[in-house]
Amino acid sequence: MRVTTAFSRLVRLPGVWVRRVRFEHDRVVVEVALTRRRLLCPRCEYATRARKDTRPENSVWRHLDLGVWRLEIHCRRRRLWCPEHGARTEGVPFARPGSEFTRDFECLVAWLATRTDKSTIKRMLRIDWDTVGRIIKRVCDDELDPDRLEDLFEVGIDEVSWKRQHNYLTLVADHQRRQVVWGCEGKGQAAADQFFAELDPSPGGPEPTLDDGRVAQQPAIMVPFGPCPTVGAGHGIPGAWLPRGSELDPAIFARASRLRAVSMDMTGGYAKSVRRHAAQATVCIDPYHVVQLANQALDEVRRGYWNELRGLGDQDAAKRFKGARWSLLKKPEKLTDTQAVTLARLKAAGGEVWRAYTLKEAVRAIFEPGLTLQDVTVLIERLLSRLARCRLAPFVKLGKTIRKHRDGVLAAIRLGINQGRTEALNNKVRLITRRAYGFHSAKAALALVLLTCGPIILQLPHELHSPRL
Numbered sequence: 001m002r003v004t005t006a007f008s009r010l011v012r013l014p015g016v017w018v019r020r021v022r023f024e025h026d027r028v029v030v031e032v033a034l035t036r037r038r039l040l041c042p043r044c045e046y047a048t049r050a051r052k053d054t055r056p057e058n059s060v061w062r063h064l065d066l067g068v069w070r071l072e073i074h075c076r077r078r079r080l081w082c083p084e085h086g087a088r089t090e091g092v093p094f095a096r097p098g099s100e101f102t103r104d105f106e107c108l109v110a111w112l113a114t115r116t117d118k119s120t121i122k123r124m125l126r127i128d129w130d131t132v133g134r135i136i137k138r139v140c141d142d143e144l145d146p147d148r149l150e151d152l153f154e155v156g157i158d159e160v161s162w163k164r165q166h167n168y169l170t171l172v173a174d175h176q177r178r179q180v181v182w183g184c185e186g187k188g189q190a191a192a193d194q195f196f197a198e199l200d201p202s203p204g205g206p207e208p209t210l211d212d213g214r215v216a217q218q219p220a221i222m223v224p225f226g227p228c229p230t231v232g233a234g235h236g237i238p239g240a241w242l243p244r245g246s247e248l249d250p251a252i253f254a255r256a257s258r259l260r261a262v263s264m265d266m267t268g269g270y271a272k273s274v275r276r277h278a279a280q281a282t283v284c285i286d287p288y289h290v291v292q293l294a295n296q297a298l299d300e301v302r303r304g305y306w307n308e309l310r311g312l313g314d315q316d317a318a319k320r321f322k323g324a325r326w327s328l329l330k331k332p333e334k335l336t337d338t339q340a341v342t343l344a345r346l347k348a349a350g351g352e353v354w355r356a357y358t359l360k361e362a363v364r365a366i367f368e369p370g371l372t373l374q375d376v377t378v379l380i381e382r383l384l385s386r387l388a389r390c391r392l393a394p395f396v397k398l399g400k401t402i403r404k405h406r407d408g409v410l411a412a413i414r415l416g417i418n419q420g421r422t423e424a425l426n427n428k429v430r431l432i433t434r435r436a437y438g439f440h441s442a443k444a445a446l447a448l449v450l451l452t453c454g455p456i457i458l459q460l461p462h463e464l465h466s467p468r469l
């Protein structure tokens with residue numbers, strides 16, 4: 001077998017044949033040529049036989065390693081003139097536009113990034129972390145299902161910090177599919193507004209603003225013969241536009257109007273946006289956030305108590321209550337033996353830390369699976385009066401917050417927003433964003449979240465094209 005034939009089979013790149021192979025001191029260089037005659041625009045479907053000029057462009061891509069060898073693909077590409085994108089170097093079937101890596105290599109990077117840590121990937125693949133960031137951004141853009149925002153009925157919106165010092169990503173999760181379907185940089189109302197703008201883009205671009213910066217009131221629904229006569233300006237659901245050429249669905253115009261429930265935290269920004277863009281949707285409070293607040297209140301009480309002990313000169317306290325923080329915060333059924341002992345000691349010691357612990361557990365008990373709405377209504381009332389009388393400032397404050405959002409909490413129970421599942425997805429997101437800390441761009445961090453928790457199934461090169469002849 002000739003060397004070029006052998007390498008043709010080894011690299012398995014679509015649409016090319018191998019012209020020449022050479023070994024350099026630290027790499028194998030495989031020179032390939034495209035089999036097709038026509039030139040394709042890398043950005044669109046445009047194809048032509050005409051070259052823009054005769055100046056060739058020599059391009060290099062890194063491909064999957066061959067044993068200990070780095071493998072480079074070299075190809076001479078032609079230039080074309082695309083009526084839409086102007087002068088371009090032709091696209092190749094084995095690599096994404098603008099990339100210095102083959103699709104196979106990128107696919108391996110993306111798969112690893114969702115499963116293992118930064119230093120492993122850097123060392124194994126010999127690339128830096130920001131390159132990983134750029135690769136997963138491309139893979140994500142390419143693989144993300146454009147229809148993922150169809151048929152959303154119950155969603156959760158929440159932010160996660162992806163870097164120290166207030167760098168946030170806002171994520172929208174589909175409760176039914178248990179996937180993160182959308183995300184953007186930032187948090188609060190503006191981020192939620194951005195989600196709704198993407199859910200139902202108006203054909204005329206962004207909403208026009210008045211001279212004083214307010215968004216102009218628009219008719220809610222445009223029908224082929226002009227503004228809908230039955231929906232007045234500024235009413236209905238903004239963004240419910242009918243794209244040119246599409247059929248009129250009398251029941252449902254906008255995707256936002258199909259949302260039944262949106263779950264969120266208790267800060268209020270997201271709720272404002274939901275009331276504006278999807279007025280019919282029930283605003284629910286994610287049980288997960290309520291429990292999180294209870295944990296924070298408990299931690300505050302614990303810290304206060306510790307400082308008090310230290311102030312009194314009790315040096316043994318730290319030893320006696322070793323690992324108390326986790327003993328208190330973890331679910332009782334998940335404690336290690338040492339933590340269980342510490343918890344028992346805290347119980348024996350009594351006092352406000354123990355009282356705070358029982359209150360935290362009482363908050364958690366509301367969301368136990370198997371409780372009916374009636375049960376929870378009763379439990380919440382009891383809890384609220386208990387919190388109001390508890391004389392522990394952080395828990396009194398918690399009680400006020402829960403009372404204010406009582407309807408939202410009950411709505412979550414009524415609609416069966418599953419606490420365990422949302423928490424599991426949330427934990428997964430938090431774990432993965434910690435890996436994204438090293439990226440410089442929020443887009444890369446977001447891509448990592450979507451690749452890991454979104455509607456994308458990543459496959460390895462040998463799964464995409466089996467190595468059979």
Ligand SMILES: [Zn+2]
Pocket residue numbers: 041042043044045046082083084085086
């Ligand atoms: Zn083009």
